Amino acid sequence: MKHATAASECDIKVFCCPKSGNSLEEYEDAWAHRQTRTPVGIRVAVADGATESSFAKLWAALLAESYVRSEVDGTEFFARLKPARRLWRRRLAGRPLPWFASEKAEQGAFAAFVGVQIDAHKNRWTALAVGDCCLMQVDDVGKGMRVLEMFPLQKSSQFTMSPYLIGSRSDGESLNERIHISKGSLRDGDMLLLATDAVAAWLLKRHEEGRPLWKWLYRKLSTPESFAAMVAYGRKNGLRNDDFTLVRVIHHDSPVEAKER
Amino acid sequence: MSRIDLPIGFWQGVETIPGIESQIPLEWLLKQVELALTEEEKSEIQALGGWEKLMETLKARLEEQKGRHQGGSKWIGTGGTSPFGAYGYNPEGTRIGQESSRNRAAVKVWDQREYRNLDDSVNSGTRNIKVALRRLRKFGREGAPKERVMMQKWRETMAYQAEISRKNPGCFLFLVDQSESMEDPFGGGEAGRRKAEELATILNKLIHNLSIRCAKSDSIYDYFHVGVLGYSEESCKPALGGELSGRSLVPISELANKPLRIEERTKKSDDGAGGVVDQTVKFPVWFDPYGKGGTPMCAALKEATKIVQTWCQEHPTGFPPIVINITDGEATDGDLIAEARKLTAVSGDDGSVLLFNIHLSSTAGPSIELPGNANKLPDQHAKQLFEASSTLTPFMVARATELGMPAAENSRGFIFNAQPLHVIHFLDIGTRPANVRLR
Numbered sequence: 199m200k201h202a203t204a205a206s207e208c209d210i211k212v213f214c215c216p217k218s219g220n221s222l223e224e225y226e227d228a229w230a231h232r233q234t235r236t237p238v239g240i241r242v243a244v245a246d247g248a249t250e251s252s253f254a255k256l257w258a259a260l261l262a263e264s265y266v267r268s269e270v271d272g273t274e275f276f277a278r279l280k281p282a283r284r285l286w287r288r289r290l291a292g293r294p295l296p297w298f299a300s301e302k303a304e305q306g307a308f309a310a311f312v313g314v315q316i317d318a319h320k321n322r323w324t325a326l327a328v329g330d331c332c333l334m335q336v337d338d339v340g341k342g343m344r345v346l347e348m349f350p351l352q353k354s355s356q357f358t359m360s361p362y363l364i365g366s367r368s369d370g371e372s373l374n375e376r377i378h379i380s381k382g383s384l385r386d387g388d389m390l391l392l393a394t395d396a397v398a399a400w401l402l403k404r405h406e407e408g409r410p411l412w413k414w415l416y417r418k419l420s421t422p423e424s425f426a427a428m429v430a431y432g433r434k435n436g437l438r439n440d441d442f443t444l445v446r447v448i449h450h451d452s453p454v455e456a457k458e459r
Numbered sequence: 460m461s462r463i464d465l466p467i468g469f470w471q472g473v474e475t476i477p478g479i480e481s482q483i484p485l486e487w488l489l490k491q492v493e494l495a496l497t498e499e500e501k502s503e504i505q506a507l508g509g510w511e512k513l514m515e516t517l518k519a520r521l522e523e524q525k526g527r528h529q530g531g532s533k534w535i536g537t538g539g540t541s542p543f544g545a546y547g548y549n550p551e552g553t554r555i556g557q558e559s560s561r562n563r564a565a566v567k568v569w570d571q572r573e574y575r576n577l578d579d580s581v582n583s584g585t586r587n588i589k590v591a592l593r594r595l596r597k598f599g600r601e602g603a604p605k606e607r608v609m610m611q612k613w614r615e616t617m618a619y620q621a622e623i624s625r626k627n628p629g630c631f632l633f634l635v636d637q638s639e640s641m642e643d644p645f646g647g648g649e650a651g652r653r654k655a656e657e658l659a660t661i662l663n664k665l666i667h668n669l670s671i672r673c674a675k676s677d678s679i680y681d682y683f684h685v686g687v688l689g690y691s692e693e694s695c696k697p698a699l700g701g702e703l704s705g706r707s708l709v710p711i712s713e714l715a716n717k718p719l720r721i722e723e724r725t726k727k728s729d730d731g732a733g734g735v736v737d738q739t740v741k742f743p744v745w746f747d748p749y750g751k752g753g754t755p756m757c758a759a760l761k762e763a764t765k766i767v768q769t770w771c772q773e774h775p776t777g778f779p780p781i782v783i784n785i786t787d788g789e790a791t792d793g794d795l796i797a798e799a800r801k802l803t804a805v806s807g808d809d810g811s812v813l814l815f816n817i818h819l820s821s822t823a824g825p826s827i828e829l830p831g832n833a834n835k836l837p838d839q840h841a842k843q844l845f846e847a848s849s850t851l852t853p854f855m856v857a858r859a860t861e862l863g864m865p866a867a868e869n870s871r872g873f874i875f876n877a878q879p880l881h882v883i884h885f886l887d888i889g890t891r892p893a894n895v896r897l898r
Contacts, residue, residue, distance in 0.1 A: 219624055219625075219626050246890070248889070248890040248891065248892050249888065249889025249890050249891075250672065250888065250889055250890060250891040250892065250895075251892060251895070252674060252675055252676045253676050293677075295677060296679075296715075296716065297715075297721060297741045297743065298670045298671055298673075298674040298679055298715045299674050299676065299677055299678065299679070301671055301674070301740075301741070302671050302674035302675075303676075305671075305895055308892035308894070308895070310890075358861075359858075359887055359889075359890060359891060360858075360861055360890070360891045360892070360893040361890065361892070361893060362892070362893045362894050363890075363892040363893070363894060365892070365894060368894070371894070395890070439622055440889070440890075
């Protein structure tokens with residue numbers, strides 16, 4: 199999808215598939231992107247519903263959609279999740295559940311989240327995250343590609359199987375200490391990647407090993423075949439079997455804007 | 460204008476792209492064995508005939524295979540001592556595959572694929588390691604003694620990596636002491652509480668928590684199969700009742716749906732305004748306290764050995780079964796350690812069966828969880844159970860630490876007079892939110 203804004207445009211592509219062995223209905227990640235008016239630009243979000251929680255897909259989708267439709271940012275976004283939580287509870291209300299499903303639903307659903315707001319006028323981005331969904335910024339300067347940002351985790355070793363996540367029944371719980379915020383600027387051709395934990399950990403690991411995939415992701419990843427190839431290759435080479443979601447945003451200055459820089 | 464309107468990836472076939480077959484170069488295989496050994500272990504191998512000699516033997520056999528390829532009696536068949544007995548060998552020396560035609564196809568497809576550029580070397584993926592371990596398992600049964608030692612070292616390092624899924628479930632087998640001594644007072648709880656009562660509470664909570672762990676939206680996923688064997692008087696038999704009577708292993712979904720009864724109990728909970736309120740909760744019961752006769756714990760371990768052998772044959776690539784013995788520690792029918800060794804010698808591709816012991820003693824005193832040695836254990840029974848217990852895997856140590864248990868590298872699956880509820884979280888089935896409080 200190409201989002202044209204006042205001073206720049208972004209090519210956005212979403213690559214996703216369920217965990218190997220699971221059906222499409224069991225895919226529990228979510229993603230969303232939408233143009234924004236204040237500031238003028240776009241928002242992109244990725245959320246990852248935790249396997250060990252129930253109705254997690256619904257919660258992940260509510261988080262991603264809430265973010266791209268919201269006009270608030272930073273900690274305030276998370277402080278205003280009551281409507282999303284209410285929606286989650288409403289979808290479950292009155293549903294006849296066996297004792298174990300009912301008790302599990304009482305715990306709530308949990309999800310990791312990363313969202314980015316791109317300000318088209320200022321060519322800047324602001325990201326926020328809770329948990330282990332990640333944003334990576336890579337530039338397209340010269341032959342090589344430099345990693346400008348890895349957020350909120352910087353190393354593959356930082357990923358665990360028990361991250362602190364956003365709960366659907368946690369209205370009384372302050373997330374403030376768990377919220378990560380980062381900002382950066384964009385140049386023509388920069389690539390932002392938003393990824394759920396397994397793919398983010400794999401990309402960071404490849405980067406640490408000196409065998410980065412940035413260039414391939416930038417130039418080659420485009421067709422269903424190339425995506426399938428990457429998933430198949432990854433799953434035999436260190437990519438943990440999990441739901442897979444990767445949103446690639448390539449930023450382009452408008453011709454006028456580019457000349458001015 | 461849209462370049463694409465749908466996310467890429469939701470279509471049939473993404474899981475089964477052919478072409479990247481398992482490829483295990485000899486150099487990689489040998490290097491991994493070498494890397495997996497400590498200097499001390501290498502010295503042991505030296506004493507058994509020498510590392511270099513061992514490597515040379517393996518290499519020589521592979522070289523010999525170049526000339527034979529198919530039909531060589533040392534290589535193809537069941538009677539040899541080779542770790543590669545069931546497999547062919549690519550004479551070009553770059554790849555080892557199951558059969559030559561498949562191998563050629565793999566190379567061809569690899570070359571054709573766009574993603575060949577993703578890689579600049581041969582990789583050691585999980586799949587490759589699994590295939591290697593399967594070969595080593597075969598070798599372990601048929602190989603020469605000194606080589607077997609080396610392969611055992613490898614297995615210890617590379618084991619317990621299998622993903623637990625509905626297709627490849629995990630297995631918990633509980634052995635519960637129902638001897639007369641379990642009617643004695645429990646030393647680790649409130650006055651007047653019997654060990655048999657404590658055991659029933661522990662077992663019911665463990666099955667309850669496993670059910671909740673596997674519950675997923677409206678249903679429950681069969682990530683685990685669970686069995687309960689009770690031992691008392693002169694025998695050991697399946698201890699689940701009601702509709703599950705006589706069954707030795709049951710999928711968790713069936714267990715969750717068929718408790719003996721569901722009781723309602725009251726628990727204190729937060730009222731959200733700083734106060735506490737009584738809340739009625741459902742408490743399913745699968746197991747009632749019982750105690751009579753002697754303690755045929757060895758018979759229980761023997762029966763468990765048979766059950767896990769069958770499990771491992773039916774699930775060769777799965778995570779090895781975990782046997783959890785809950786007892787007051789006094790076996791009356793033989794050598795507990797010897798039977799425990801036989802049980803934990805049973806193995807699949809992913810490693811050997813693990814045995815954990817939960818000791819419910821009448822001895823009062825501080826509870827002990829996952830000790831690394833027997834120094835602080837209060838009596839001989841506890842020390843013997845510790846000795847019979849398996850060492851935790853690295854993942855289990857990390858998970859136990861995360862859950863606030865005092866685990867270290869050499870910790871064993873032994874718990875003295877404490878609730879072992881966290882043990883069911885030692886197996887990974889996916890992301891677990893850190894902010895969910897365990898019951």
